[in-house]
Amino acid sequence: MKNQIRGMRIIVTDTYKDMSKKAATIVASQVNLKPNSILGLATGGTPVGMYKELVEMYNNDEVDFSEVKTFNLDEYYPIERTNDQSYFYYMNDNLFKHVNVLEENINIPNGKAEDIEKESYEYDKNIYNSGGIDLQVLGIGTNGHIGFNEPDIAFESGTHKVKLDSETIEANARFFESIDDVPTEAISMGMKTIMQSKKIVLLANGEGKAKIIEKMLFGEISPNVPASILQLHPHVIVILDREAAKYIEEKIN
Ligand code: F6R
Numbered sequence: 001m002k003n004q005i006r007g008m009r010i011i012v013t014d015t016y017k018d019m020s021k022k023a024a025t026i027v028a029s030q031v032n033l034k035p036n037s038i039l040g041l042a043t044g045g046t047p048v049g050m051y052k053e054l055v056e057m058y059n060n061d062e063v064d065f066s067e068v069k070t071f072n073l074d075e076y077y078p079i080e081r082t083n084d085q086s087y088f089y090y091m092n093d094n095l096f097k098h099v100n101v102l103e104e105n106i107n108i109p110n111g112k113a114e115d116i117e118k119e120s121y122e123y124d125k126n127i128y129n130s131g132g133i134d135l136q137v138l139g140i141g142t143n144g145h146i147g148f149n150e151p152d153i154a155f156e157s158g159t160h161k162v163k164l165d166s167e168t169i170e171a172n173a174r175f176f177e178s179i180d181d182v183p184t185e186a187i188s189m190g191m192k193t194i195m196q197s198k199k200i201v202l203l204a205n206g207e208g209k210a211k212i213i214e215k216m217l218f219g220e221i222s223p224n225v226p227a228s229i230l231q232l233h234p235h236v237i238v239i240l241d242r243e244a245a246k247y248i249e250e251k252i253n
Contacts, residue, residue, distance in 0.1 A: 002252065002253060005217055005218075005252070006232075007231075007233050007236055008231065008233070009236070009237050009238070010237075010238045010240065010252050011237065011238070011239045011240070012240050012241075012245040013240070013241055015241060016206075016241050018241070019049070019205055019241045020047075020050045020052065020203075023050040023053075023239050024053030024057060025053075026201055026237060027039065027050070027054060028054065031063050031065065032063060034134060035067045037069075037134045037135060038069050038130050038131060038133050038134050039069070039135055040073060040133040040197055041070050041073065041091065042073050042138055042203075043072065043074070043087045043090045045174075047094075048094055050137070051095045054099070058098070058100070064100065065099050065101040068105060069130055070105060071123070071130075071133060072087060072109065073136075073148075073194075074186050074187060074189065075087045075108055075109040075110070075111040075186060075187050076183040076185070076186050077113075077186050078185075079112070081111065081112070085175065085176060085183075086111055088111070091108060109123055109159065109189075110187075113187070116161045119159075120161070120187065123189070132197070133196070134197075135197070135198070135201065136194060136201070138203070139202070139204065140202060140212060140213070140216065141165075142212055143212070144212050144216060144224070144226050144227045145226050145227070146191075146226055146230075147188040147189045147191075148186045148188035149226045150164065151165065151225065151226060153223055154190075154191070155191045155195075155223060155229055157190030157191050157192055159190055161187055162186050162187070162188050163184060164183070164185065169182045191226060195233060199237070200230065200237070201237045202227070202236060202237070202238045203239050203240075204238075204239075204240050204241075205240065205241040210243060210244050211247065212227070213238075213240060213244050213248060214247040214248050217238070217248055218248070218251065
């Protein structure tokens with residue numbers, strides 16, 4: 001089959017909007033097929049358009065989130081939920097306040113947890129006890145991180161506290177007034193947690209992601225490029241816009 005590398009199917013779209021629509025359709029189909037789906041969710045710039053599309057689909061009665069349970073990939077540490085830079089705030093702003101996911105079904109690592117080990121252990125246990133993630137949405141950092149699993153991460157890691165890479169801090173500075181305001185730590189689902197998801201949809205747009213997308217799909221599988229481990233997952237859909245697909249389009253057609 002074309003556009004297929006091992007367990008990864010690659011879809012190249014013309015624009016960011018098309019990428020977002022495709023991703024929203026996949027998430028909505030998952031929920032329509034299994035109304036009590038467990039969704040793994042990402043933040044950052046990439047999925048904003050997907051959340052917009054999902055809100056629109058919800059408003060058009062095309063999807064119902066009333067039985068869905070969600071687990072977010074990560075949260076800065078330390079951060080208050082009320083801080084408008086927290087991922088808790090982001091999720092509420094971009095999705096939760098617009099749709100009918102029940103509050104008790106929303107899970108985001110607690111950026112104020114006092115005992116991080118306990119928080120991490122319970123986060124993973126909660127995912128496990130819910131039956132595991134049916135569909136995990138991922139973005140990708142320019143350094144190949146997924147969640148906040150920065151290069152050289154142990155592939156066997158569960159949810160844990162991480163130190164953010166200088167590249168990640170620089171990339172995320174665009175959301176803050178100054179680079180000094182970007183938190184330097186976070187709590188992130190680990191690689192093991194992510195790899196245990198039944199299906200994964202990874203989104204990337206823009207030329208800035210083109211090189212890392214090539215490495216992720218065609219490079220060696222190495223903790224140096226955390227996303228490269230997705231080559232070993234049996235069910236990944238990678239949705240790219242043309243710019244992010246710049247170095248791979250010829251190879252997949
Ligand atoms: C966000 C996350 C990160 C981002 C990645 C890309 O929850 O886990 O891995 O997906 O940093 O960020 P953007 O989309 O802002 O380029």
